[in-house]
Amino acid sequence: MQSESSRDLxxxxxxxxxxxxxxxxxxxxxxxxxVLPSFSHDKYLxxxxxxxQYGLSLGPSNEPxxxxxxxxxxxxxxxxxxxxxxxxxxxxxxxxxxxxxxFILVRPKRGVDPVxxxxxxxxxxxLFRRVQRFNPDYVRKIIPIHGDMTxxxxxxxxxxxxxxxxxxxxxxxxxxxxxxxxxxxxxxQLNVIxxxxxxxxxxxxxxxxxxxxxxxxxxxxxxxxxxxxLYPTPANTDQLHSSIEWMTDDMVSKITPSILNKKPNTYTFxxxxxxxxxxxxxxxxxxxxxxxxxxxxxxxxxxxxxxxxHHGASGLMIAYGKGMLPSVLGxxxxxxxLVPVDxxxxxxxxxxxxxxxxxxxxxxxxxxxxxxxxxxxxQPFASTVVNYYNKSPLKMKLRKPSGLRITKHDQIFNWSHFxxxxxxxxxxxxxxxxxxxxxxxxKMADLVSKSVYTLKYFTCNExxxxxxxxxxxxxxxxxxxxxxxxxxxxxxxxTSYINDFCAGTKEYVxxxxxxxxxxxxxxxxxxxILRRFILASLVPLILWxxxxxxxxxxxxxxxxxxxxxxxxxxxxxxxxx
Numbered sequence: 038m039q040s041e042s043s044r045d046l047x048x049x050x051x052x053x054x055x056x057x058x059x060x061x062x063x064x065x066x067x068x069x070x071x072v073l074p075s076f077s078h079d080k081y082l083x084x085x086x087x088x089x090q091y092g093l094s095l096g097p098s099n100e101p102x103x104x105x106x107x108x109x110x111x112x113x114x115x116x117x118x119x120x121x122x123x124x125x126x127x128x129x130x131x132x133x134x135x136x137x138x139x140f141i142l143v144r145p146k147r148g149v150d151p152v153x154x155x156x157x158x159x160x161x162x163x164l165f166r167r168v169q170r171f172n173p174d175y176v177r178k179i180i181p182i183h184g185d186m187t188x189x190x191x192x193x194x195x196x197x198x199x200x201x202x203x204x205x206x207x208x209x210x211x212x213x214x215x216x217x218x219x220x221x222x223x224x225x226q227l228n229v230i231x232x233x234x235x236x237x238x239x240x241x242x243x244x245x246x247x248x249x250x251x252x253x254x255x256x257x258x259x260x261x262x263x264x265x266x267l268y269p270t271p272a273n274t275d276q277l278h279s280s281i282e283w284m285t286d287d288m289v290s291k292i293t294p295s296i297l298n299k300k301p302n303t304y305t306f307x308x309x310x311x312x313x314x315x316x317x318x319x320x321x322x323x324x325x326x327x328x329x330x331x332x333x334x335x336x337x338x339x340x341x342x343x344x345x346x347h348h349g350a351s352g353l354m355i356a357y358g359k360g361m362l363p364s365v366l367g368x369x370x371x372x373x374x375l376v377p378v379d380x381x382x383x384x385x386x387x388x389x390x391x392x393x394x395x396x397x398x399x400x401x402x403x404x405x406x407x408x409x410x411x412x413x414x415x416q417p418f419a420s421t422v423v424n425y426y427n428k429s430p431l432k433m434k435l436r437k438p439s440g441l442r443i444t445k446h447d448q449i450f451n452w453s454h455f456x457x458x459x460x461x462x463x464x465x466x467x468x469x470x471x472x473x474x475x476x477x478x479x480k481m482a483d484l485v486s487k488s489v490y491t492l493k494y495f496t497c498n499e500x501x502x503x504x505x506x507x508x509x510x511x512x513x514x515x516x517x518x519x520x521x522x523x524x525x526x527x528x529x530x531x532t533s534y535i536n537d538f539c540a541g542t543k544e545y546v547x548x549x550x551x552x553x554x555x556x557x558x559x560x561x562x563x564x565x566i567l568r569r570f571i572l573a574s575l576v577p578l579i580l581w582x583x584x585x586x587x588x589x590x591x592x593x594x595x596x597x598x599x600x601x602x603x604x605x606x607x608x609x610x611x612x613x614x
Contacts, residue, residue: 217303327405
């Protein structure tokens with residue numbers, strides 16, 4: 038059922054951004070006088086903004102299946118060397134094996150030629166072992182395009198632009214910065230300005246059939262109910278860019294909170310801007326937008342548990358497994374919206390197929406989330422992680438993970454983090470300094486604390502998403518593709534999946550052998566003995582330092598010494614000579 042604020046939005050027009058960087062919040066639109074935007078395609082944009090499309094057209098039944106559609110066509114992918122990008126490339130090579138070429142945007146590295154880098158990123162990666170079985174030469178289909186998302190023109194040469202525009206039919210724009218604390222200038226460039234230039238390249242493509250923009254389910258997290266529709270942009274792209282372009286980083290940092298308004302960070306802020314920019318700049322192009330939530334390890338394909346990074350959920354898992362996360366900020370009753378990366382990729386490929394063969398009138402937007410069909414609460418998620426790492430501990434940890442306390446209170450988290458993480462790591466670093474070793478544990482403890490606070494907004498709150506378009510997309514797929522590109526999550530067993538996820542962080546991120554249980558167990562015992570010895574030594578030291586600071590404590594300390602001396606003398610006098 039739609040929320041009241043969502044229904045109210047449909048009855049109002051899109052107000053202009055010319056007078057301010059920040060958009061008017063949805064809830065305050067009720068008493069506003071609306072003004073139509075000045076650009077020529079205002080009617081198109083208005084329809085996208087206030088009239089979302091629910092239920093996708095099934096179209097004629099004689100349309101090609103997904104693999105047949107991709108056969109002989111070339112694809113361009115940004116962010117292909119990232120987590121989601123790699124899984125997308127693998128899925129296309131395995132399930133759409135007749136795809137012609139896969140152009141990927143890669144940043145040039147000094148001293149490394151493109152062929153060598155592609156071989157390193159894709160040829161030796163464990164993810165592609167299934168593809169390699171039936172197509173050992175699959176790497177030849179991957180064509181590198183040198184570029185840099187931090188540059189205004191993406192750093193792509195004119196010859197490569199022409200090559201892309203001549204050959205490419207499907208675009209997947211996956212690249213983005215996923216750092217929540219990214220500086221506004223960098224986030225704007227990577228998430229918005231780069232996407233705008235890519236739209237310019239796409240407009241020159243001779244046979245573009247689908248342009249897909251990957252956003253996030255949290256782009257509009259200032260709303261409690263998030264529909265599959267375009268929301269007002271939080272700021273005008275050109276105006277904001279020109280306003281902060283000349284400023285120093287310190288100047289931008291000072292005004293960032295007022296610019297973000299209700300958005301919790303620059304990531305969600307710029308992702309919301311990018312959605313609006315893509316639709317306004319891409320009028321007439323075959324566009325679709327996919328919004329995944331927190332992306333986790335693979336569920337089924339190509340095998341369970343593959344993960345190659347320590348961002349988001351995997352970072353929390355590793356921090357706990359290393360004994361550096363005794364507590365976390367969050368709501369035990371909140372929904373933790375985690376979605377497997379292979380489900381996200383299936384949604385992406387199916388959405389590209391649907392846009393090309395069904396040609397929807399309005400831009401379809403897909404909320405790729407799990408909480409609508411199979412919700413996972415934060416407490417069971419944390420408990421499963423605890424159970425796994427207690428049974429299968431990691432190497433080289435600070436302490437044995439003994440439990441994960443979930444609290445909403447900053448002070449409780451700070452005290453827990455200080456005594457169980459910061460204090461021991463500081464002592465360990467001092468010991469390492471004495472023996473000439475590199476000190477890094479204390480910095481890792483600070484990084485863990487920073488990450489917890491960065492994720493606090495998402496672990497302490499929950500949202501509801503509408504997913505009608507995802508459901509309709511699944512129904513629109515041809516018979517065999519309903520399994521090959523399934524987005525169904527009802528049958529997902531969270532306990533089994535999280536165990537595979539934890540095993541994946543251990544094997545593919547930390548490069549540990551999951552079978553070396555006994556060795557890890559003995560290390561845990563040694564680590565705990567050392568930690569307890571250090572803490573036991575610190576207690577009298579802290580008491581002594583505390584007692585030295587006040588006159589009362591000094592007098593008390595003097596009295597204690599006097600009493601001890603007296604009784605020692607008494608006992609000594611009674612000992613026979």
